[in-house]
Structures are given as structure tokens and as C-alpha cells.
Amino acid sequence: MKHLAHLNKYFYKYRWRMIPGVIFVIVSNYFGVLPAQVIRIAFDLVKENISMYRLFDGFERQQLVYEIFGYSLLLFGALVLLLSLIRGVFLFLMRQTIILTSRHIEFDLKNEIYGHYQQLDMAFYRRNNTGDLMNRVTEDVNRVRSYLGPAVMYSINTVVLSIMVIAAMISVNPTLALYALLPIPVLSAILLVVNKIINRRSERIQEQLSTLSSFVQETFSGIRVIKTYNREADKMDRFTEESNTYRQAALALVKTEAIFFPLILLLIGLSTVITVYVGGLEVAKGTITSGNIAEFIIYVNQLTFPAMALAWVTSLIQRAAASQKRINEFLRTEPEIQSAAEGHIEVTGNIQFEQVSFTYPDTGIQALKNVSFEIKPGKVLAIVGRTGSGKSTLANLLMRMYDVQSGAIRVDGRDIRQFPLRAYRSQIGFVPQDVFLFSDSIANNIAFGLDNATSDEVEEAAKGAAVYGNIAAFEKGFETTIGERGITLSGGQKQRVSIARALIKKPQILIFDDCLSAVDTKTEEEILQNLSIAMQGKSTIFIAHRISTIKNADHIIVLDQGMIIEQGSHEELLAMQGNYFELNEKQLLEEEDQVGN
Numbered sequence: 001m002k003h004l005a006h007l008n009k010y011f012y013k014y015r016w017r018m019i020p021g022v023i024f025v026i027v028s029n030y031f032g033v034l035p036a037q038v039i040r041i042a043f044d045l046v047k048e049n050i051s052m053y054r055l056f057d058g059f060e061r062q063q064l065v066y067e068i069f070g071y072s073l074l075l076f077g078a079l080v081l082l083l084s085l086i087r088g089v090f091l092f093l094m095r096q097t098i099i100l101t102s103r104h105i106e107f108d109l110k111n112e113i114y115g116h117y118q119q120l121d122m123a124f125y126r127r128n129n130t131g132d133l134m135n136r137v138t139e140d141v142n143r144v145r146s147y148l149g150p151a152v153m154y155s156i157n158t159v160v161l162s163i164m165v166i167a168a169m170i171s172v173n174p175t176l177a178l179y180a181l182l183p184i185p186v187l188s189a190i191l192l193v194v195n196k197i198i199n200r201r202s203e204r205i206q207e208q209l210s211t212l213s214s215f216v217q218e219t220f221s222g223i224r225v226i227k228t229y230n231r232e233a234d235k236m237d238r239f240t241e242e243s244n245t246y247r248q249a250a251l252a253l254v255k256t257e258a259i260f261f262p263l264i265l266l267l268i269g270l271s272t273v274i275t276v277y278v279g280g281l282e283v284a285k286g287t288i289t290s291g292n293i294a295e296f297i298i299y300v301n302q303l304t305f306p307a308m309a310l311a312w313v314t315s316l317i318q319r320a321a322a323s324q325k326r327i328n329e330f331l332r333t334e335p336e337i338q339s340a341a342e343g344h345i346e347v348t349g350n351i352q353f354e355q356v357s358f359t360y361p362d363t364g365i366q367a368l369k370n371v372s373f374e375i376k377p378g379k380v381l382a383i384v385g386r387t388g389s390g391k392s393t394l395a396n397l398l399m400r401m402y403d404v405q406s407g408a409i410r411v412d413g414r415d416i417r418q419f420p421l422r423a424y425r426s427q428i429g430f431v432p433q434d435v436f437l438f439s440d441s442i443a444n445n446i447a448f449g450l451d452n453a454t455s456d457e458v459e460e461a462a463k464g465a466a467v468y469g470n471i472a473a474f475e476k477g478f479e480t481t482i483g484e485r486g487i488t489l490s491g492g493q494k495q496r497v498s499i500a501r502a503l504i505k506k507p508q509i510l511i512f513d514d515c516l517s518a519v520d521t522k523t524e525e526e527i528l529q530n531l532s533i534a535m536q537g538k539s540t541i542f543i544a545h546r547i548s549t550i551k552n553a554d555h556i557i558v559l560d561q562g563m564i565i566e567q568g569s570h571e572e573l574l575a576m577q578g579n580y581f582e583l584n585e586k587q588l589l590e591e592e593d594q595v596g597n
């Protein structure tokens with residue numbers, strides 16, 4: 001329950017909706033209890049009038065008695081109807097306030113979680129999978145909403161109705177009240193147990209459903225690989241197996257639910273029988289009227305609802321508490337990457353790595369060891385090295401996706417941890433190794449980093465990335481939709497759109513992480529030529545595998561197992577006849593091979 005305390009701030013925020021809601025619950029219950037008393041009066045009236053009617057047997061007056069009797073019955077009928085109508089109006093208002101509030105809180109909570117997610121750093125996203133993140137913002141919030149709306153509403157309803165009904169019963173006849181109420185605690189206890197079983201089985205279904213949907217999602221994301229390797233039949237078998245588990249879980253739930261209602265009816269029936277029997281004895285003793293029995297039967301039936309609601313609400317609250325616990329877990333996760341106070345900055349682009357070491361927190365892999373270098377404003381630094389040598393890590397650290405564990409990274413002489421994070425990142429154009437484009441138009445993908453971009457700016461960036469010609473050739477040009485609902489760009493085109501996205505920001509620092517791997521050497525040349533214009537006056541880091549990409553850089557560093565093993569200009573490195581030289585020789589041979597073929 002303590003986990004749900006997080007929601008109290010929302011109850012407070014919406015208190016002027018909640019308080020009337022509670023009043024409506026009380027009033028609606030009051031009008032729910034009244035009809036039973038009207039029926040008792042009517043019942044007693046019927047009894048009296050029948051005796052009176054018989055008394056006037058053979059007299060003219062009998063007709064008059066009959067008319068008055070019929071008229072009063074009609075009046076009572078109308079009164080019951082009116083009371084129910086008033087109750088209905090208050091029930092409507094109750095839902096309008098409490099359930100509506102729960103929807104408002106659901107909206108706020110979703111926004112709170114989503115907003116917080118966006119603050120969290122990359123390490124968090126590596127630790128938690130997307131399915132889990134999504135579940136907490138959808139499924140878990142949904143369960144919490146059931147607590148905010150129905151559970152709160154029915155809890156108040158249950159308490160108010162029970163008190164009113166039991167008080168009314170005791171005021172009429174405590175003995176009869178005691179007997180009539182006897183089966184109710186038994187009913188509640190049984191319902192609690194059955195409900196627990198139902199919950200366990202529902203949870204099982206939910207779990208299986210999420211396994212099933214993850215399976216389907218992964219299958220269709222990897223459909224190309226599945227088709228290539230002819231694994232359709234195997235996947236079908238796996239799907240059938242998972243589906244079958246789901247079916248078994250669903251059947252188990254249906255079986256339990258099947259005994260739920262008959263059980264309630266049985267116990268209510270039992271209560272009614274006791275009421276009639278004990279009530280009959282009391283009538284014989286003269287302590288109550290037969291109208292009271294009718295009144296009691298209505299009360300007993302009215303108590304069915306609180307008995308059921310008790311079990312239901314208990315499980316709703318338990319589930320909501322479990323869900324809120326999961327939500328709180330993320331909400332209380334503080335981003336490790338903290339921003340200095342917000343503000344605007346502009347950098348010239350002097351970048352210094354000072355004895356930087358970094359170990360990935362989750363895997364314990366040391367990706368960088370004592371790396372030091374400097375890039376003067378407007379210069380180009382290239383980084384080469386084998387896969388896994390730490391090149392991307394270097395870019396990640398400069399982007400503050402992670403913070404260094406020892407050493408420091410300085411830009412314009414200031415430790416980058418002292419900059420406002422957003423302002424600092426806005427100074428960098430980063431083209432990641434794995435391109436990600438949104439299912440949107442090409443123009444919007446390029447303009448992604450800017451709040452407002454003109455079509456001229458978009459086109460200029462596309463030209464800078466040497467992808468303008470490709471885009472212009474599409475029927476809808478820059479308005480062409482890409483991604484799931486649109487066309488698929490080639491690997492090289494995607495990389496260039498991604499470059500254009502970085503260029504449009506006109507940042508002072510540019511980082512290209514192996515972003516020309518999917519283009520041929522001729523296109524590469526063209527891109528590099530275009531880029532050299534965009535790169536003028538900006539500090540640039542080029543991460544690449546191909547020496548042809550980086551040979552013109554002002555300074556080149558060669559990384560191996562997280563350490564700088566060689567550095568210098570292209571010519572200097574060749575003269576060293578070390579790793580760089582070997583790599584160059586190998587690549588030249590490969591190129592010759594390709595030409596020869």
C-alpha cells in the first residue's frame with residue numbers, strides 16, 4: 001500500500017473533483033436504501049387494507065376502500081421509481097467526478113513517467129528492455145488507474161452502503177439483522193479466496209500474453225532473417241506452443257470464474273431463506289411486521305454488492321500497488337548524467353581528453369585506458385582501430401552519454417560536466433554508427449534536431465551530405481515517407497540522411513562514427529568533398545575503418561584495446577611503419593583485389 005502513496009499528490013491536486021465525488025457516493029447510497037423502507041410501508045399497507053377490504057364485504061364502501069388502496073399503491077410505486085431515479089442521477093454524478101478524475105490522473109501519471117524516462121541516461125536504457133519500459137507506462141498505469149477510479153469509488157460505496165444498510169437493519173430488529181447477516185462474512189471470505197485464485201490465473205494469462213507478443217514482435221522484426229534461413233516452420237511451432245500455454249491459462253481462469261457467480265447466488269439465497277424463516281418467527285411474536293421481512297430481503301440483496309466489491313476492490317488495490325511499485329522503481333531512478341544549471345552556451349570547439357579511462361558499468365569491460373589528446377578549434381581528428389577498440393566509446397563520452405570514471409574531457413578548457421547538458425549537446429552534431437530514422441518524411445528526419453527548419457536549410461544539409469540527388473529523384477522528394485509506412489532507403493542513403501541531420505544544426509563540433517561504411521569509395525569521396533565545406537571552422541572527429549576516409553585529417557590516432565598506440569598525420573603514421581602502415585597496406589591490397597576482380 002505504501003507504494004500507492006505516490007499518488008496522493010494527485011488526489012490532492014484533484015481534491016475539488018474528488019470531494020464532491022465522495023458526497024455523491026453518500027447521497028446516492030442514501031437514495032438506494034430508502035426504497036426498502038417505502039416498500040415496507042407499502043407492504044404493511046397492503047396487509048392492513050386487505051383486512052379492511054374484507055371488513056367491508058357486501059358494503060358499498062368496499063369499492064371506495066379498493067380505490068384508495070389502489071391509488072396509494074400507485075403512489076408508493078411512483079415514489080420508489082422517483083427515489084431510484086434520484087439515485088441514478090447521483091450515481092451518474094459520482095462516476096462523472098471520480099472516474100473522470102482517475103482519467104485525469106492517468107494522463108498526468110503517464111506524462112510524469114514518460115518525462116522521467118527521457119531524463120534517464122543510456123546506462124539505464126541498456127539495463128532495461130523496451131518491452132518493460134513500455135509496459136510500465138501502459139499496462140501498469142492502467143492498473144493504477146483501476147485503483148484511482150473504480151477501487152476508490154467502490155471502496156467508499158461499499159463502506160457507506162454497508163453502514164447504512166446494517167444500521168437500518170439493526171434499527172428494525174437486531175435479532176433478525178444478526179441472522180440475516182450471518183452468511184455475509186462467509187460469503188466475503190469465500191470470495192476473497194476465489195478472487196485470489198482468479199488473480200493468480202489472470203496474472204499468468206497476462207504474463208503469457210506478453211511473452212506471446214514479444215515473440216511475435218521479434219519474429220516480424222527479424223522476418224528477413226527467418227525467411228533467409230527457412231525457419232518459418234520452426235517459428236510456427238514455437239508460436240503454437242506459446243499460444244497453447246496461453247489457451248491453457250485462459251481455460252483455467254474460465255473454470256474458476258464459472259463457480260464465482262453461482263456461489264454468490266447460493267449464499268444470498270441462504271441469507272434470504274434465513275431472513276424469511278427468522279423473520280416469520282419474529283412476526284409471529286409480534287416484534288416486527290411482515291413488511292419488515294420484505295424490507296430485509298431487499299437489504300440482504302443490497303449487501304451482495306459490498307460483499308463482492310470487497311473481494312474485487314482488494315485485488316484491484318493489490319495489483320495497483322504492485323504496478324505502482326514497478327513505476328516508482330523507475331521514477332526514483334536518478335539519471336547518472338546530471339546537468340549543471342540550465343543556460344545557453346557557445347563553444348569554439350577546443351576538445352581535450354585528459355587521461356580518460358572508462359569501464360562500462362554493466363559489463364565491466366574497460367573500453368578506454370588513459371586516453372589523452374587534443375583537438376584545436378576547426379581541426380579534424382580521425383580515429384582508427386580494430387572493432388571493439390573503444391572508438392564509439394570515445395564519441396559516447398564526448399556526447400556525455402556516459403561520464404568518464406577517471407580523467408576529464410574538456411571543451412574550451414571547461415570540464416564538460418560543468419556545462420548545462422542540453423545546451424552542450426546542442427553544440428554537437430553526432431552521426432551514430434547505427435542509423436536511426438523515424439517513420440516520418442525525409443524532411444522531418446533531417447530537420448529533427450531543430451524546432452523550426454526551412455526547406456532551404458533542409459536542402460542545404462542534404463546537399464552537404466551528398467544525398468540531395470537521391471532524395472530529389474523520389475516522386476515526393478523531401479516529403480517522401482520513410483520507415484514502416486513508407487519506402488526503405490538503402491544503407492548508404494540512410495547514413496547520408498543521418499549526416500544531413502547532424503549538419504543542419506550547424507554545430508561547432510561534429511562527430512562522425514563510422515558513418516560512411518555503407519557507401520562505396522566513389523560516393524565516399526563525393527561526401528567527403530561536400531563535408532569539407534560543412535566542416536570548415538568546426539572541430540571534427542572522424543571515426544572510420546577505411547584509411548581512405550581519414551587520410552586528410554589533421555591528426556590521426558590509432559586505438560587498440562582502449563589505448564592510443566600510434567598518432568600523427570597520415571604521412572607520419574605511414575613513416576612509422578607500424579599498425580597504421582599495416583592497415584593501410586592491407587586495405588590497398590583489398591582494393592587492388594576488388595579492381596582486379
Ligand SMILES: Nc1ncnc2c1ncn2[C@@H]1O[C@H](COP(=O)(O)OP(=O)(O)OP(=O)(O)O)[C@@H](O)[C@H]1O
Pocket residue numbers: 126360361362363365366367385386387388389390391392393394433514
Ligand atoms: N553499452 C555498452 N555496454 C557495455 N559494453 C559496451 C557497450 N558498448 C561497447 N561496449 C564494449 O566496449 C568495448 C569498446 O566498444 P566500442 O563500441 O567503443 O568499440 P569500437 O571501436 O567503436 O568498435 P566498432 O568499430 O566495432 O564499432 C567493446 O569491448 C564493447 O563490447
